[in-house]
Amino acid sequence: MTLRFDRRQFLMGSSALAAAGAMGLRPAFGQDGRLRLIFWGGQDRADRTYKVADLYTEQNGGDIEGEFLAWNDYWTKLATQVAGGNAPNIIQMDYRYIVEYATRSAIRPLDQFVGGPLQLTDFDEDQLEGGKVGGQLFGISLGANSVAVLVNNTAFEEVGVEPPNRDSTYDDYMAMGEAFNSANIRGGMKAISDASGTEPMLDNWLRQHGLALYTADGKLGFGEEEAVEWFRMWASLREAGVCVDAESQALDTGAMESTMVILGKSATMPSNSNQLVAYQAISQDDLTIVNYPRIAAGAGGGHYRKPSMFFSVGGSEANAQAAAEFISFFVNNPDAAQILGVERGIPCSAAVREALAPTLDEKSQIALNFVANLGDLLGPLPPPPPPAAGEIDSSLLRTISQEIAFGARSPEDGARAFVTDATAILERA
């Protein structure tokens, strides 16, 4: 607390009008029992969330003020509010950023509330674990999801090959790719997108090899040898025309509407189980999901059930308990669950899940069944990623994979650069 006060004091002191501010012009962050809730998402998510908030205030009183933004805007605004000492009480948090926020004490540990205002009795153990940083609980998972391959069923029908299934291996995808090439549908649609720069795909592949992206102490979990093998594999897929070419793949900027399946460049691509519904809404074809390819028949353990997003608690100490109570309602109340559906992922409370299952539409059912039946594909939960993981993903892996794809580097050279630079970034952070 004192740290934060100091910082604000410092930032205040630097501005010429701070004197006026300090002399009692009403500060905007006065607390009056109101909870401020901030989350990213579209209108659909907002409607559901606000309905639950209304339901909660009807039953428990109080006042909840919600605010939602698109993903790209969200982090700028959240960081500004937190840095300004005006953090919201309930903050939707991403798996990637939770470490950043938790290690810098920008969100509060919730352990003291568990069992009291925060009921987590039949909460999935792995989902609880996923919300911990340094042994303390910083985020309550709002839904489990898993990485999955998004499959364009219609395209596979047109080509006349079986779409990938639970047992498909990378070699099987190679065969599908050849079928796609000889069928040449829709101006040369490929079987798969180029996922050499997709961090979860690499992670999954490493885990099937018994390795990991990062070790528990925050080091790189693999070496140059594996990196070479990975980039070589994709180079050969690219050469064989099984995956899309470099120019097509580079159209993907991370937004859903720029992805290979939506642009009709490839029939499959790596995605997440909770995004099937959203993708279906902007595609004319019939879509489904299936697990990531296996490295060999019978190999498994690459997947894990990942918290799709969390609620964390920020802002004033005084409101922390009220915030925890609301979160508890949000993840446990059956009526709330009916409103929320699986829009944020599969609910983590077993009771809620059971009550919800029969009411879902077809695509949501697929997502739920997929996450519930991972079976031998499921491996242990990885340790939370080190703080620099985001930088390695967005500015290193993606760039190097593109350099290789465009022919600016050889797979060997790229692998070496990746391991050296990633190690350097991890050491610096």
Add this chain to the structure above:
Amino acid sequence: MTTEALTVVGSRGSRTRRRIFTVVAHVLLVGASILMLYPLLWMLASTFRPENEIFTSSSLWPSSWSIDAYFRGWSGLRVSFGTFFLNSFVIAILSIAGNVFACSLAAYAFARLQFRGRNFWFALMLMTLMLPYHVTLIPQYVLFLNLGWVNSFLPLVVPKFLAADAFFIFLMVQFFRGLPKELDEAAMMDGCSPWRIYWKIIMPLSLPVLATAAIFTFIWTWDDFLGPLIYLSEMRQYTVQLGLRTFVDSTGQSDFGGMLAMSVLTLVPVFLFFLFFQRLLIEGIATTGMKR
């Protein structure tokens, strides 16, 4: 509109040449217009398309027509888009008043008055144009937070009345300096105060640049999203740009049709504003009858 009459110099041959020139100019302009507008026409067409066709079709003709996206966009968010329009208007109009008034005062001082430290202040003013806003975002937020202005229009409007936008000062300085100096010298001889010179001579003669400033202020505040994003939290206060961004979330379900439809609608007021105000721009000097 008077150039034609003025420059025509009698002979029949040059008149036909003029006519040919006019036709060629129109052909060129229409062609250029189409090129300029094609992307916008595509956007317009997309608002009538089925949602799942938007990203795959590049034709200007939707496979089936529907104006559903407009209704969805207008009332699909928790607050009607009409409210966003109103908010944007309020902010834009106040900003225009602030910018035209405050910036012209400062510009007059820099362009026409002699005082010590003038170049120093001018350089400082230009410097404020040069720093990327991302690094002043947080200190500024803290400042407005302490003033209790966050969650209101004040952080978006008050700076305009304090001439915080150096672009417009610089713009007006350049134009004021282009006005004949004899005008204020003569007025000064007659014992006019600087205020009277500013108000009675400079301002009326500067209609084109004031109109330009008004147009730009309107468009830029209309298009601005970072300021509103940071300082407005309640949807009732949102501007159109914030509303637009709310339609699309890159990680989940989005309403692209609604976003594009509302994008088209938000262009309409700016377009009309521009059409209207550019008249001032053109008339300006011609009607004041100033000649040298």
Add this chain to the structure above:
Amino acid sequence: MTARSMETGVSATGRAVAKTGVWARIWQQDGPGYLFLLPWLIGFFGLTVGPMITSLYLSFTNFDLLTTPDWVGAANYTRMFTNDPKFAAAMRVTFFFVIFSVPLKLAFALAVAMLLNRGLKGLPLYRAVFYLPSLLGGSVAIAILWRQLFAGDGLVNQFLANFGIIGPSWISNPNYSLWTLIILSVWQFGSPMIIFLAGLRQIPQDMYEAASLDGASKWRQFWKITLPLLTPVVFFNAIVQTIDAFKSFTPAFVISGGTGQPINSTLFYTLYLYQEAFGFFRMGYASALAWFLLLMIAAFTAFSFLTSKYWVHYDD
């Protein structure tokens, strides 16, 4: 520009005059200027200077947005020049963009403004139409539009295919992607065009009348009358557009989804700065980047002002 001579004059006589007289004199000479400048001065000291100085201070710290900043001396500046390949990439991209987009945009804007300044029918409409693209600003829709135009199967390539040319995917090929952003910048030439138009309107018509009576060709009139009288506006547009281009953020952010892809070929300076600040929590480093950018722009602007004596014609 006579301020300096007057200054010395005042201080010389000032000593001879009684105290009250000094103040009255100062008031008489400087008062009106500062009075007119007052709103700006209040805004400058009340709203602008504080955040600017804070960011300058932060550039010497390791500020990470969420915890108290620690002083690290010039470490951020050292890292920029010795240990940051992405900084070098961002500099290359930005300078390339400035060098090509600014002259192209200005030339285009001036040409169209000249064309639109003639007595053609329907001019208000043309002006508005040409301004329309600029109205779109950095809207989200731009990203979708530009992909429709410049992707491998986009409209541009469909057009080129008529001539048997198979174009690359312009927007996602690192060799061309920056050019699509330059085209976007030139396409939105509306603001400088309007400023040129306003400037052209300020040129008295009788000068042209006199010139054409003397038999001067249009081309000669342009070089001898239009351009010289337009130099204050050209100067303004050049400075402002260059500053804008150096700071250009939104187009690259919208089109590349904030990534600067492909292979950092659209990693604009401010986009990189933004990534560092809000993506990787290094606001201290980002502030250092920002102040270095300010120094570069200031040097460019100062140079322009120094040379402006030789080619910008004011009426004073």
